Structure formats: structure tokens, C-alpha cells
Amino acid sequence: MEATIALTFVLVAVGLLLTVPMFIVLTGTAFIVFAFMTPMPLSILPQRVFAGLESFPLLAIPFFVLAANIMGEGGLSARLVALIRSLVGHLRGGLGMTVVITCLLFGSITGSSASTIIAVGGILYPSLIRAGYPERFSLGLVTSSALIGMIIPPSNAMIVYGAVAGASIGALFISGIGAGLLFAMVYMAYCYGFAVHHRIPTDARATISDIARASRESAWGLGMPVIILGGLYGGVFTATEAAAVAVVYAAFVCCVVYRQLDLKGLWQVCMSSALASARILIMVAAASLFSWLLTVTGATSFIAVPFAQMRESPNLLLLAANVMFLISGMFVDVFSNILILVPILIGTVTAAGIGNVHFGIITTVNVDIGNITPPFGLNLFVASGTFEKPYVQVVRAVLPWLVLSLICLTIVTHIPAISLWLPQQIYPGVR
Numbered sequence: 569m570e571a572t573i574a575l576t577f578v579l580v581a582v583g584l585l586l587t588v589p590m591f592i593v594l595t596g597t598a599f600i601v602f603a604f605m606t607p608m609p610l611s612i613l614p615q616r617v618f619a620g621l622e623s624f625p626l627l628a629i630p631f632f633v634l635a636a637n638i639m640g641e642g643g644l645s646a647r648l649v650a651l652i653r654s655l656v657g658h659l660r661g662g663l664g665m666t667v668v669i670t671c672l673l674f675g676s677i678t679g680s681s682a683s684t685i686i687a688v689g690g691i692l693y694p695s696l697i698r699a700g701y702p703e704r705f706s707l708g709l710v711t712s713s714a715l716i717g718m719i720i721p722p723s724n725a726m727i728v729y730g731a732v733a734g735a736s737i738g739a740l741f742i743s744g745i746g747a748g749l750l751f752a753m754v755y756m757a758y759c760y761g762f763a764v765h766h767r768i769p770t771d772a773r774a775t776i777s778d779i780a781r782a783s784r785e786s787a788w789g790l791g792m793p794v795i796i797l798g799g800l801y802g803g804v805f806t807a808t809e810a811a812a813v814a815v816v817y818a819a820f821v822c823c824v825v826y827r828q829l830d831l832k833g834l835w836q837v838c839m840s841s842a843l844a845s846a847r848i849l850i851m852v853a854a855a856s857l858f859s860w861l862l863t864v865t866g867a868t869s870f871i872a873v874p875f876a877q878m879r880e881s882p883n884l885l886l887l888a889a890n891v892m893f894l895i896s897g898m899f900v901d902v903f904s905n906i907l908i909l910v911p912i913l914i915g916t917v918t919a920a921g922i923g924n925v926h927f928g929i930i931t932t933v934n935v936d937i938g939n940i941t942p943p944f945g946l947n948l949f950v951a952s953g954t955f956e957k958p959y960v961q962v963v964r965a966v967l968p969w970l971v972l973s974l975i976c977l978t979i980v981t982h983i984p985a986i987s988l989w990l991p992q993q994i995y996p997g998v999r
Contacts (some may be wrong), residue, residue: 620856642822899940
């Protein structure tokens with residue numbers, strides 16, 4: 569067994585060093601290990617790949633991706649920016665706060681951090697530079713604020729975690745509100761302090777008529793999270809059905825109300841969303857196969873032993889889990905991180921008295937921070953390509969924000985009420 573486990577991790581390490589695509593690393597490792605180290609027939613591997621996708625909650629992912637892309641192409645992001653800037657632009661650091669709040673609201677529609685960088689950053693990054701904010705600050709702000717998009721509901725990471733851990737996706741979603749607001753407040757406080765220290769000029773105060781006009785123009789877009797979350801927590805539909813409702817609503821708003829998307833544009837959005845969903849789900853399938861490999865070969869039990877010895881000290885256990893997630897997030901994507909590590913840790917964590925919803929928000933924050941953690945953080949590459957900046961420059965820009973994110977992670981980990989108080993009002997007994 570030891571030889572099989574060693575070969576597994578050597579193959580993964582070699583694949584990462586050679587920068588082989590992650591889904592090939594995971595599936596290729598599984599194929600080689602099963603072919604040469606076990607008597608198991610290889611015909612079972614495709615079955616396990618598809619078994620990883622046969623989950624009703626996972627259907628929400630392509631629906632939320634499509635809804636997000638429709639709203640992004642249909643003019644929602646520009647309207648949200650105009651509204652938020654009219655409300656806070658006159659404050660010290662107001663434009664930086666506009667980025668954070670817009671990412672918060674846009675994240676409540678997209679459930680993704682990468683798409684938030686493109687949609688929000690494309691509008692606000694040039695505005696930050698023109699307003700006198702340093703390039704490094706602006707780049708780090710946009711790249712890091714997009715993290716809130718995966719913490720605030722709906723969140724694709726929470727959907728995958730819920731499917732793996734058997735946790736209530738509705739409770740997970742609402743737990744993300746407290747954690748997302750914490751991130752937003754910490755980031756905005758930093759924006760305020762930075763603007764005061766560097767004497768960044770502010771916008772002129774918007775008039776009542778400006779605010780009213782911006783509110784009218786963005787009202788339909790703001791209605792989407794209200795409908796999704798209201799219907800979900802009101803028991804009208806499940807998370808997957810909420811995602812389907814979001815697509816219909818988004819298409820109606822952008823094609824009929826805003827009229828910024830015609831049928832040809834809608835078709836193009838559907839095609840790009842299908843490709844984006846495929847990239848996510850192929851990772852889910854590959855990670856599910858690799859997770860099964862770890863279970864079959866006994867690697868899961870081998871890795872879980874040190875954590876099981878920490879059950880008497882929940883704080884130490886959570887610290888070790890955080891470190892493990894953060895290190896893994898430096899090399900693997902969000903969904904692989906969840907699908908590989910959660911099955912290893914969830915039994916020990918729940919045995920230590922830590923609820924699966926609390927551990928779910930901790931997991932989500934951890935894997936999301938991985939998006940801005942070098943060397944392979946997804947947001948780093950997205951920002952580098954979107955803003956045409958060198959990768960190293962993006963890494964340097966996010967370092968202060970990475971420190972702030974780790975502070976927020978520590979608070980979420982050790983003060984459960986921040987994320988659990990609200991879901992406990994709707995789902996009694998949740999922990």
C-alpha cells in the first residue's frame with residue numbers, strides 16, 4: 569500500500585511541476601496507478617468519472633454560469649457600478665469601496681470569482697487609475713475583491729461541497745452572507761485607510777436625481793438575488809431549481825427589459841457558458857476519480873490519521889485543516905481541492921463536534937483564497953490576461969490583500985457565529 573500511495577503523490581507532483589493541465593494530472597495518475605499497481609479492471613474508471621457527475625445539486629453549476637454570463641453581457645455590471653458609485657463615491661476611498669461592493673453584488677449573481685474580475689474589473693480598473701489610485705493598489709483590489717463572488721451566495725464551491733459532504737446547500741448559501749460581509753468590511757476599511765494616507769481625491773457627491781436614476785436602471789438586476797435567495801429560503805424551489813429560474817429571469821431582463829442582448833448574442837453566451845461549465849465539470853469528474861483512487865488505495869485513511877489524533881482539540885484540528893487547504897490551493901483548483909480533501913477530513917471534523925455547515929464555509933473561504941495564492945492561483949492568471957499585466961506584478965499587487973484574507977479566514981474559523989447566526993434563524997439546529 570505504501571508503494572501505491574508514494575507512486576500516486578509522485579505522479580501528481582511531477583504533473584504539477586511540468587504544468588500539465590490539472591484534470592490530466594488527476595485522471596492520468598488514476599489510470600497509471602490502477603493499471604500497474606492494482607488488479608482492478610480499467611473499465612471501471614470511466615464509470616467512476618461519470619459517477620462523479622451524477623449529482624442533482626451539480627446541475628446548478630451550469631445554470632448559474634449561464635445566468636451570470638447573460639447578466640454580464642446584458643449590461644448589469646455597468647448599471648451596478650453606476651448605482652454603487654453614486655452612493656459611496658464621495659467617501660474617502662469611495663471608488664475602492666465601489667469595487668468591493670460591486671464584487672459583492674455581482675458575486676450574488678455569478679457565484680464565481682474569475683467572471684467577477686472580468687465583468688467588474690474591466691469597468692472599474694481604468695476608473696481607479698484615472699482617479700489617482702496607484703496601479704499596484706488597483707490591480708490588487710480588483711483581483712482580490714473578486715474572491716467575495718465565491719463566498720457570497722450563490723456559490724459554485726458551496727454546491728460542490730454540499731454534494732460531497734451531504735450538507736444543506738441552502739444553509740451553506742446563507743452562511744456565506746456573514747463571511748462575505750466580513751471580507752467586504754475588512755477590504756473597505758483598508759480602502760479607506762489607504763485613501764486617507766495617500767490623499768486620494770474623492771468623487772463629487774451625487775445628487776438625489778442621479779441616485780434615483782441609477783437605482784431605476786439597476787433595479788431589475790438587483791431583483792435577481794432577491795428572487796433567487798427569497799425563493800430558496802422561502803421553500804419555493806431548491807438550489808438547482810433556483811439556478812434554472814435565474815437563467816430565465818436573466819434572459820428576460822437582458823433581452824426584453826434592457827434589450828442589450830438579441831437572439832444571436834444569447835446564443836453566443838450559451839456557447840461560451842457551455843464551455844465554461846465543461847471546464848468546471850471536467851475538473852469535478854477528474855477530482856472525483858482521484859478521490860476514489862485515494863480511498864481504494866488506502867491513502868485517505870493514511871492522510872486522515874494525523875487529523876484523527878487532533879479530535880480532542882478542535883481549534884488545532886481546524887488550524888491543521890486550514891494549512892492543508894491553503895497549501896493545496898497553491899497548486900490545485902477550487903473544485904479539486906474540495907473533492908480531494910473534504911472526504912478525507914469531514915469524518916474527523918464532525919467527530920470533533922464541528923458542524924458540516926461551519927466547516928463548509930471554512931472550506932469555501934480556504935479554497936477561494938487559493939485563487940489568489942501563487943504559483944497557480946486562477947485569479948492571478950485571469951487578472952494578468954484581463955489587464956495585460958505581467959504575472960509577477962499581479963502577485964505583488966495581491967500580497968497585502970492576501971494577508972487581509974488570511975485574517976478574515978481566522979475570524980470565520982474561530983468565531984462561528986459570524987457565518988452560522990443567520991442560517992440558524994432559518995434552519996434550526998444547523999451548526
